[in-house]
Amino acid sequence: MISIEELSKVFQVVFDDDELTVTEAYTANDVAGWDSMTHVLLLSAIEEKFGIEFNQKEIRKFQTVGDLLNSINSKL
Numbered sequence: 001m002i003s004i005e006e007l008s009k010v011f012q013v014v015f016d017d018d019e020l021t022v023t024e025a026y027t028a029n030d031v032a033g034w035d036s037m038t039h040v041l042l043l044s045a046i047e048e049k050f051g052i053e054f055n056q057k058e059i060r061k062f063q064t065v066g067d068l069l070n071s072i073n074s075k076l
Helices: 006-015 036-050 054-061 063-075
Strands: none
Touching: 006 036, 006 063, 036 063
């Protein structure tokens, strides 16, 4: 099981911001630069880091970082 802190580290790399700390309530609107391209890069980085894969149905259901975190942890 990964923590929100571990997931924040992936966000820091993708968004090139060492100070970025996300919470489970965050949405794309809460993170500067989170657009469709960085969304794809973020999901790809998460899949690679944690050795998982998301399907399109799962991705469409993500509304918050918490949804993303729950999905990651359900796969581990």
